[in-house]
Amino acid sequence: MHTVQVETPGGHYPIHIGAGRLDAVADSIPADATAIAIVTNTTVGALYGARLRAALEAAGKPLLTIELPDGEQYKTWESLDRIFDALLAAALDRKAVLVALGGGVVGDICGFAASCYMRGIRFVQVPTTLLAQVDSSVGGKTAINHPRGKNMIGAFYQPLAVEIDPHVLATLPAREISAGLAEIIKYGMIADAGFFDWCEAHVDALRALDDQAIRHAVRRSCELKAWVVSQDERESGLRAILNFGHTFGHAIESGLGYGQWLHGEAVGCGMVMAAELSARAGSLDAAAVDRIRALVSAIGCPVDPPGLGADRWLDLMRVDKKNEGRRIRYVLLPALGQAEVRAVDDDVVRPLLPGTAQS
Ligand SMILES: NC(=O)c1ccc[n+]([C@@H]2O[C@H](COP(=O)([O-])OP(=O)(O)OC[C@H]3O[C@@H](n4cnc5c(N)ncnc54)[C@H](O)[C@@H]3O)[C@@H](O)[C@H]2O)c1
Numbered sequence: 595m596h597t598v599q600v601e602t603p604g605g606h607y608p609i610h611i612g613a614g615r616l617d618a619v620a621d622s623i624p625a626d627a628t629a630i631a632i633v634t635n636t637t638v639g640a641l642y643g644a645r646l647r648a649a650l651e652a653a654g655k656p657l658l659t660i661e662l663p664d665g666e667q668y669k670t671w672e673s674l675d676r677i678f679d680a681l682l683a684a685a686l687d688r689k690a691v692l693v694a695l696g697g698g699v700v701g702d703i704c705g706f707a708a709s710c711y712m713r714g715i716r717f718v719q720v721p722t723t724l725l726a727q728v729d730s731s732v733g734g735k736t737a738i739n740h741p742r743g744k745n746m747i748g749a750f751y752q753p754l755a756v757e758i759d760p761h762v763l764a765t766l767p768a769r770e771i772s773a774g775l776a777e778i779i780k781y782g783m784i785a786d787a788g789f790f791d792w793c794e795a796h797v798d799a800l801r802a803l804d805d806q807a808i809r810h811a812v813r814r815s816c817e818l819k820a821w822v823v824s825q826d827e828r829e830s831g832l833r834a835i836l837n838f839g840h841t842f843g844h845a846i847e848s849g850l851g852y853g854q855w856l857h858g859e860a861v862g863c864g865m866v867m868a869a870e871l872s873a874r875a876g877s878l879d880a881a882a883v884d885r886i887r888a889l890v891s892a893i894g895c896p897v898d899p900p901g902l903g904a905d906r907w908l909d910l911m912r913v914d915k916k917n918e919g920r921r922i923r924y925v926l927l928p929a930l931g932q933a934e935v936r937a938v939d940d941d942v943v944r945p946l947l948p949g950t951a952q953s
């Protein structure tokens with residue numbers, strides 16, 4: 595097992611990475627917990643719910659499972675309410691612990707529920723998608739979506755621990771592996787050019803879930819994310835670099851309707867657009883833009899943005915937590931492996947937004 599430590603004002607906690615961690619989640623349940631509620635969805639619950647329940651028997655606490663419907667379109671108030679209804683019906687108290695078993699959708703909703711229930715109870719992340727193992731389970735961003743914008747209602751709320759078992763990825767559909775790889779290559783683009791080179795060289799092994807390649811990618815991604823959030827838990831500065839590609843990506847998700855493009859697919863395409871903008875409005879060279887587009891395509895994510903129309907693109911991107919006033923702020927790359935956040939005038943961005951000619 596490998597451990598990466600996260601140190602934030604909101605909590606210090608370990609990320610445990612290793613085969614079999616799913617069977618050892620009881621290690622992360624505090625002795626004073628009065629009950630455990632597993633929050634999962636119908637798909638992951640059917641695959642791994644019984645195994646996690648068996649593992650948690652070791653903690654010797656009353657155990658409850660809450661299954662949500664599966665999909666980004668259920669990252670809503672209604673799902674949150676289902677969790678609160680179940681916790682209250684079972685009379686769980688402030689010393690109960692929630693365990694998020696699933697991808698980023700389950701992790702984000704469960705973390706937000708933990709931040710609100712009785713004004714805050716403890717929770718553990720057990721991420722089961724590649725994307726959740728390298729990104730969403732780490733750093734304490736929790737949220738639900740609003741029809742007008744992604745993750746608009748939420749809280750910073752850190753888990754007690756993150757338990758990553760790479761073996762659960764074996765049941766993940768290929769499209770979800772591609773989506774997870776988008777957030778992995780993001781770390782190379784924004785903070786570690788050497789890791790970007792490594793991803794280019796190992797793309798086939800990563801898509802095939804080669805054990806060694808996945809272990810390295812998960813570990814390096816967690817290290818880089820832990821390094822960023824440990825310096826800036828609440829995104830007052832540095833942390834915004836983790837949003838590279840997301841200004842465009844979130845507009846794709848909300849503009850097309852949640853669940854049409856996967857989050858990772860939208861981010862993949864959004865990173866190509868943000869790279870093109872980095873060349874137009876900054877100093878990124880054309881060769882680096884070409885490498886970014888080629889790698890996004892090689893991991894199996896789309897590189898051509900949908901034609902929403904420039905005005906609608908801009909309206910959607912104006913609903914973004916990085917913005918100040920009406921100006922849209924973007925994460926740009928001055929060079930591969932470096933990132934900065936800057937407002938760019940709409941007229942500079944328009945030519946990148948499909949539908950521009952017609953709108
Ligand atoms: N909090 C953060 O810092 C952060 C970071 C990145 C993304 N996110 C959020 O995470 C969400 C995307 O997460 P995601 O990509 O994990 O999507 P997801 O949670 O929808 O999971 C993807 C699909 O895989 C299924 N699944 C999960 N584990 C499986 C397994 N082991 N085997 C088979 N199927 C499995 C799920 O049921 C679902 O159908 C978005 O809502 C995004 O906004 C949050």
Ligand SMILES: O=C(O)C(=O)C[C@@H](O)[C@H](O)[C@H](O)COP(=O)(O)O
Pocket residue numbers: 729733735744745777829833834836837840915
């Ligand atoms: O952890 C972060 O910070 C990130 O920005 C990671 C992103 O991959 C993630 O999608 C996040 O949820 C986006 O944050 P948001 O603040 O734009 O909702």
Ligand SMILES: [Zn+2]
Pocket residue numbers: 729777840857861
């Ligand atoms: Zn993301």
